[in-house]
Amino acid sequence: MKKTKMLLATLLVLTMALVSACGNNNNAAPAGDNGGAGNAATGTNGGDGASQPENVKIRVGLVGGGMTPIIAQIGINDGSYEKAGITIDKQSFTSGADMVQALVGGSLDIVLGSYEHVLRQQKNGLGVKAYGEIYNGVGYSLVVKKDSSFQSLEDLKGTTLAVTKVGSLSDTGLREGLKTANINPDKDVQIINGGSGATMLAAIESGKAAGGMVSEPTISQMVATGNYRVLYDPPYDFAGITVMAKTDWVDKNQDAMKRFLQVSNEVNERVQKDPASAVEAMLKEFDQIPADVMETAVKNQLAKVPAGLKVSEEGAKNVSNTQIEAGVIEKEIPFADTVDLSLLP
Numbered sequence: 001m002k003k004t005k006m007l008l009a010t011l012l013v014l015t016m017a018l019v020s021a022c023g024n025n026n027n028a029a030p031a032g033d034n035g036g037a038g039n040a041a042t043g044t045n046g047g048d049g050a051s052q053p054e055n056v057k058i059r060v061g062l063v064g065g066g067m068t069p070i071i072a073q074i075g076i077n078d079g080s081y082e083k084a085g086i087t088i089d090k091q092s093f094t095s096g097a098d099m100v101q102a103l104v105g106g107s108l109d110i111v112l113g114s115y116e117h118v119l120r121q122q123k124n125g126l127g128v129k130a131y132g133e134i135y136n137g138v139g140y141s142l143v144v145k146k147d148s149s150f151q152s153l154e155d156l157k158g159t160t161l162a163v164t165k166v167g168s169l170s171d172t173g174l175r176e177g178l179k180t181a182n183i184n185p186d187k188d189v190q191i192i193n194g195g196s197g198a199t200m201l202a203a204i205e206s207g208k209a210a211g212g213m214v215s216e217p218t219i220s221q222m223v224a225t226g227n228y229r230v231l232y233d234p235p236y237d238f239a240g241i242t243v244m245a246k247t248d249w250v251d252k253n254q255d256a257m258k259r260f261l262q263v264s265n266e267v268n269e270r271v272q273k274d275p276a277s278a279v280e281a282m283l284k285e286f287d288q289i290p291a292d293v294m295e296t297a298v299k300n301q302l303a304k305v306p307a308g309l310k311v312s313e314e315g316a317k318n319v320s321n322t323q324i325e326a327g328v329i330e331k332e333i334p335f336a337d338t339v340d341l342s343l344l345p
Helices: 004-023 070-077 096-105 115-122 169-180 196-207 220-223 246-252 254-273 277-281 291-302 313-325
Strands: 058-061 086-093 110-113 128-136 139-144 160-163 190-193 211-214 228-232 239-246
Touching: 058 246, 070 086, 070 110, 070 128, 070 254, 070 277, 070 291, 086 239, 086 254, 096 110, 096 115, 096 128, 096 239, 110 291, 110 313, 115 128, 115 239, 115 313, 128 246, 128 254, 139 196, 160 196, 169 190, 169 211, 190 196, 196 211, 196 220, 211 220, 211 254, 220 228, 239 246, 239 254, 239 313, 246 254, 254 277, 254 291, 277 291
Parallel strands: 058 086, 058 110, 160 190, 160 211
Antiparallel strands: 110 239, 128 239, 139 211, 139 228
């Protein structure tokens, strides 16, 4: 109980800090901002006389509060992009929909978000494609109390379960899992909004919810107390965080996109070999998390970063199926129309 109270206090501080951070960065730069990659500044020679790459500025949008964009988070915080001549203007959002709207409106150059947003923009006749993927998964796992009687999804029939928000990606991941266990998510369980961080922990701890969909680093932090365990981690391919951009921007800034993808891939290859090396960079995002817990969270996240940052057709199809079922799109959109992997290293 003492560990749980300490965790609750930590999560409260973390949640407030993340909300504040997202609020401070939620205003996208105006479409006329000269900070886009198309307005590259010429680099300077280093002290050893070697020619440095031409500097470019890329406005990158991501949803704050979680670790699914881990490769970009590491690259920004450890200076990898900067060393490659890329100045990242990171803009955090609390909503994927708002973030993609900023992309379409011209306030962002690259967005790190779920493939579902690519499908929605394609349906609207807008030229948005995925050029790589930095997280292949839903990004949420179902956490329950360690001493609960639940041993599988089949045991959850008749219970109340919490997601961050009904209709969100955490909701989608839970519903798909329940279906595989022959549980009707609309009839056999009650799904409620649980929020994230401290509010989700409170819902599970109080018994209001038998379990909740949680993301890293909160998963590792809860499990580390010894009071919680992961009951279900969605195992299927799912194009969860793709590197998306407008096709006309990429046409004009191919070098910038290539370089961004190349550095991202180099970061992934490096930290896959030595996950502990990424802890310091990630603690800049989550300074309330103990280093040992962060290392566990980093390892968990890296396990779902695809080799070569390639979007798989299966992962894209699984996202597409959820969007068809939800009535967002009427039929599957061809992979070749939504994904371009030609700029990957």
